Amino acid sequence: MKKLINHPDDVVRESLEGFAAAHADLVRVTMSPATIVRVDAPVTGKVGILSGGGSGHEPLHGGFVGLGMLDAACPGAIFTSPTPDQMLEATRAVNGGAGVLYIIKNYTGDLMNFEMASDLARDEGIAVESVIIDDDVAVNDSLYTAGRRGVGLTVLAEKITGAAAEQRRSLPQVAALCRQVNAQGRSMGMALTSCTVPHVGHPMFELPDDEMEIGIGIHGEPGRRRVKLQPADAVAEMLMEPVMSDLGLKPGDDVLLFVNGMGGTPLTELYIVYRKAAEIAAKNGLKVTRSLVGPYITSLEMAGCSITLLKLTDDLTALWDAPVRTVGMRWGI
Amino acid sequence: MKKLINHPDDVVRESLEGFAAAHADLVRVTMSPATIVRVDAPVTGKVGILSGGGSGHEPLHGGFVGLGMLDAACPGAIFTSPTPDQMLEATRAVNGGAGVLYIIKNYTGDLMNFEMASDLARDEGIAVESVIIDDDVAVNDSLYTAGRRGVGLTVLAEKITGAAAEQRRSLPQVAALCRQVNAQGRSMGMALTSCTVPHVGHPMFELPDDEMEIGIGIHGEPGRRRVKLQPADAVAEMLMEPVMSDLGLKPGDDVLLFVNGMGGTPLTELYIVYRKAAEIAAKNGLKVTRSLVGPYITSLEMAGCSITLLKLTDDLTALWDAPVRTVGMRWGI
Numbered sequence: 001m002k003k004l005i006n007h008p009d010d011v012v013r014e015s016l017e018g019f020a021a022a023h024a025d026l027v028r029v030t031m032s033p034a035t036i037v038r039v040d041a042p043v044t045g046k047v048g049i050l051s052g053g054g055s056g057h058e059p060l061h062g063g064f065v066g067l068g069m070l071d072a073a074c075p076g077a078i079f080t081s082p083t084p085d086q087m088l089e090a091t092r093a094v095n096g097g098a099g100v101l102y103i104i105k106n107y108t109g110d111l112m113n114f115e116m117a118s119d120l121a122r123d124e125g126i127a128v129e130s131v132i133i134d135d136d137v138a139v140n141d142s143l144y145t146a147g148r149r150g151v152g153l154t155v156l157a158e159k160i161t162g163a164a165a166e167q168r169r170s171l172p173q174v175a176a177l178c179r180q181v182n183a184q185g186r187s188m189g190m191a192l193t194s195c196t197v198p199h200v201g202h203p204m205f206e207l208p209d210d211e212m213e214i215g216i217g218i219h220g221e222p223g224r225r226r227v228k229l230q231p232a233d234a235v236a237e238m239l240m241e242p243v244m245s246d247l248g249l250k251p252g253d254d255v256l257l258f259v260n261g262m263g264g265t266p267l268t269e270l271y272i273v274y275r276k277a278a279e280i281a282a283k284n285g286l287k288v289t290r291s292l293v294g295p296y297i298t299s300l301e302m303a304g305c306s307i308t309l310l311k312l313t314d315d316l317t318a319l320w321d322a323p324v325r326t327v328g329m330r331w332g333i
Numbered sequence: 334m335k336k337l338i339n340h341p342d343d344v345v346r347e348s349l350e351g352f353a354a355a356h357a358d359l360v361r362v363t364m365s366p367a368t369i370v371r372v373d374a375p376v377t378g379k380v381g382i383l384s385g386g387g388s389g390h391e392p393l394h395g396g397f398v399g400l401g402m403l404d405a406a407c408p409g410a411i412f413t414s415p416t417p418d419q420m421l422e423a424t425r426a427v428n429g430g431a432g433v434l435y436i437i438k439n440y441t442g443d444l445m446n447f448e449m450a451s452d453l454a455r456d457e458g459i460a461v462e463s464v465i466i467d468d469d470v471a472v473n474d475s476l477y478t479a480g481r482r483g484v485g486l487t488v489l490a491e492k493i494t495g496a497a498a499e500q501r502r503s504l505p506q507v508a509a510l511c512r513q514v515n516a517q518g519r520s521m522g523m524a525l526t527s528c529t530v531p532h533v534g535h536p537m538f539e540l541p542d543d544e545m546e547i548g549i550g551i552h553g554e555p556g557r558r559r560v561k562l563q564p565a566d567a568v569a570e571m572l573m574e575p576v577m578s579d580l581g582l583k584p585g586d587d588v589l590l591f592v593n594g595m596g597g598t599p600l601t602e603l604y605i606v607y608r609k610a611a612e613i614a615a616k617n618g619l620k621v622t623r624s625l626v627g628p629y630i631t632s633l634e635m636a637g638c639s640i641t642l643l644k645l646t647d648d649l650t651a652l653w654d655a656p657v658r659t660v661g662m663r664w665g666i
Contacts, residue, residue: 056601192335
């Protein structure tokens with residue numbers, strides 16, 4: 001295992017300490033329990049947006065804490081759900097009196113712990129709503145989920161609901177918006193290589209030199225099928241087709257096209273995939289009016305990519321364009 | 334070779350086409366010769382800032398084209414200098430009447446071609462100045478250079494001179510500023526793994542499973558020494574010590590600390606390195622007043638990192654903080 005770490009047990013703590021030291025202008029970090037909170041939280045009268053999940057997907061979620069996006073993130077151990085006490089602590093820290101929205105990627109452990117946290121928060125008189133993101137069309141019921149997995153769309157949901165919260169939309173409104181994003185977006189990913197969890201010390205799975213995994217999960221969970229290596233254009237087709245058909249898009253629809261890197265794939269290659277994905281979208285009559293390309297929700301050092309399409313409305317587009325100031329996404333401010 | 338590409342010959346062109354499609358709001362891309370130009374270039378009365386080099390280091394340089402940073406970038410083939418005709422075309426495109434600054438990483442091919450381009454541009458009556466970045470303390474004279482290599486400091490030089498050009502500083506002033514940045518900054522890198530140039534098809538060098546290369550170049554050029562794998566804290570010390578001693582920093586100095594990812598190393602690990610580097614800086618009495626962490630100048634999918642320190646002045650700090658709107662770096666706007 002070749003990694004820039006000290007002891008595997010210290011990876012998340014030491015990484016958080018580095019993150020805190022580098023970004024004290026944007027976030028406050030607590031270590032026990034581990035939370036990353038927007039530096040000026042709680043913002044009075046604003047819905048607090050909270051997410052979290054296992055570490056190893058950076059910049060998600062901690063890199064998206066700040067004005068216009070998340071109010072707090074709860075980092076678990078690598079590929080492991082955060083605990084209810086982390087979530088409760090973060091909920092208290094971001095409650096500005098207008099309630100708190102939990103954005104939960106659909107994994108069994110995350111769901112269970114966020115549900116416990118929301119019970120505890122409600123006991124303290126904090127209004128909480130939860131929205132589950134389950135955008136991955138690759139598989140139903142997987143290793144860690146009942147139903148579809150939550151993947152790339154989470155990034156877009158965090159950006160869009162974060163902008164709505166800045167406009168002082170109410171908790172029911174922000175929750176409904178998040179459900180709308182989840183209904184209008186789909187994703188699918190693939191991997192060229194595996195990834196290694198530090199305390200495991202060996203790759204999550206074995207992938208022969210001449211094969212790739214189509215429909216991979218962000219924890220290296222199996223996808224739809226293993227196939228022989230194929231050119232980037234064929235990969236783009238294999239991901240775009242299921243995403244488009246599941247979404248039921250119509251010619252003339254505006255879409256946001258998001259090509260995400262899994263961690264180990266250079267930007268050069270992501271743009272080659274984007275090129276073909278945009279061409280396929282155009283061929284199907286879709287108008288790609290917004291785009292995002294880069295490693296935003298990763299699987300440690302895995303090589304591969306995912307494609308997310310989000311059907312846009314004028315409201316969603318304006319919220320996407322709204323100012324954001326986080327480590328991983330920043331514009332307009 | 335596992336890469337998301339089509340034919341190796343098409344990598345740079347197809348990637349550029351994808352980049353152009355995704356970022357038409359920020360850049361204009363020409364294909365023959367290949368240039369990436371700020372969408373509103375030329376800006377009348379502003380010094381044009383131009384850089385370029387081999388592809389494979391993304392987001393450098395094309396990702397840094399836009400308001401407050403580069404006016405244009407010339408992408409060569411992978412790890413290969415761009416040609417004088419690319420540079421001349423880009424020079425014409427960004428000449429707003431106040432002249433053009435070339436920021437050149439110190440590699441023999443880049444120097445030669447930028448020199449030819451500046452001769453051609455001057456023949457057309459365009460004022461051109463060149464500044465060479467040679468910040469890598471790892472080696473003197475390397476595989477591709479006479480003298481030190483130009484590496485991570487290039488990112489900081491492009492940001493700072495770009496901001497100065499926005500303020501309408503003159504060509505001699507912006508060139509002097511760029512030389513100041515080069516004098517006040519140093520870098521050193523390391524690799525855990527090699528990288529593979531698509532048309533070569535095999536790794537640039539072999540690195541055994543239990544070894545790492547200290548002082549690596551951004552093209553996989555040999556560094557100072559091969560050593561057994563060591564913890565991230567020891568790596569941070571091996572990079573910080575030569576950088577600090579070469580710079581001759583004094584206790585109380587303000588510095589920008591930049592921990593750069595080589596491409597294949599997750600953010601989690603970069604923050605572990607940042608944590609220790611910041612601690613070492615503090616122990617030496619340095620004040621880390623600005624920071625940057627992430628993959629900004631990469632070597633394809635190489636795993637590893639580099640550390641850059643830049644001694645700050647009030648002027649440099651203000652220019653660093655100034656608004657920037659590019660694909661790879663964006664704030665304040």
